[in-house]
Amino acid sequence: xxxxxxxxxxxxxxxxxxxxxxxxxxxxxxxxxxxxxxxxxxxxxxxxxxxxxxxxxxxxxxxxxxxxxxxxxxxxxxxxxxxxxxxxxxxxxxxxxxxxxxxxxxxxxxxxxxxxxxxxxxxxxxxxxxxxxxxxxxxxxxxxxx
Numbered sequence: 232x233x234x235x236x237x238x239x240x241x242x243x244x245x246x247x248x249x250x251x252x253x254x255x256x257x258x259x260x261x262x263x264x265x266x267x268x269x270x271x272x273x274x275x276x277x278x279x280x281x282x283x284x285x286x287x288x289x290x291x292x293x294x295x296x297x298x299x300x301x302x303x304x305x306x307x308x309x310x311x312x313x314x315x316x317x318x319x320x321x322x323x324x325x326x327x328x329x330x331x332x333x334x335x336x337x338x339x340x341x342x343x344x345x346x347x348x349x350x351x352x353x354x355x356x357x358x359x360x361x362x363x364x365x366x367x368x369x370x371x372x373x374x375x376x377x
Contacts, residue, residue, distance in 0.1 A: 232273070232373055234366070235298045236265055237287060238280035239306030245331075253331045254358045261359055265302075268363055272370050284308060288318040295322035300369045302362065304329050309344045320349040325372050327365040330355035 238258060241248060246257035256264075262278045269276040277298075279290045287308070291301065301324050308315050309328070319326050326349065333356030334341045347353050352368050354361040 232299050232370065233275040233277070233297065234269070234300045234302060234369060234373075235277045235279065235290070235294050236262070236362070236366075237290060237301060237303040237305075238278070239287060239304055239308050240282040241306055242304060243280050243282065256359055261362065264359055265362055265366060268366055272366070274366075274370055284312055284314060287315060291315075291318045291322055295324065298324060299373045300324055301326040302329055302365050302369060303327070303346070303350075304331070304362070305346050309334070309346050310340055311345060313345055316345050316349055319346065325369060325376075326350045327369045328353040329361045329365040331358050331361055332356060 243258055245253060245261060246255050258280060266276055281287050301319070303319070303326060305312065305315055305328065328344065328346050328350045334344070335355070344353065351372055352365070354365045357364065
């Protein structure tokens with residue numbers, strides 16, 4: 232099984248940017264925790280981060296035939312990127328949306344996700360655990376399809 236983990240804009244600043252909201256774990260540290268879990272689950276994982284919407288879309292398209300599923304934290308694109316939503320929908324891979332913070336208890340604009348309707352689940356508000364819960368959920372889902 233192979234999954235891709237996609238980190239959207241500003242996630243390259245994890246550990247520096249608003250640590251009271253997003254935690255002190257760096258992107259490298261987050262990826263290492265995900266990789267450790269994936270190794271335990273015998274899942275191959277690839278990571279990608281970009282601050283550019285088109286790069287995220289291209290990455291999703293590039294793995295449409297070689298990945299079994301996607302974990303994505305779309306960052307601010309969560310709230311308005313119909314292009315990213317359409318890319319996820321278009322590749323028809325099971326996708327889990329994740330967020331470190333509790334997007335439903337923040338600013339009004341953060342409560343809306345245009346991405347969620349094309350995902351099989353959304354995890355938020357648990358910091359790094361949001362990603363790990365998302366990986367576990369996605370792996371179980373993919374296994375149930377086989």
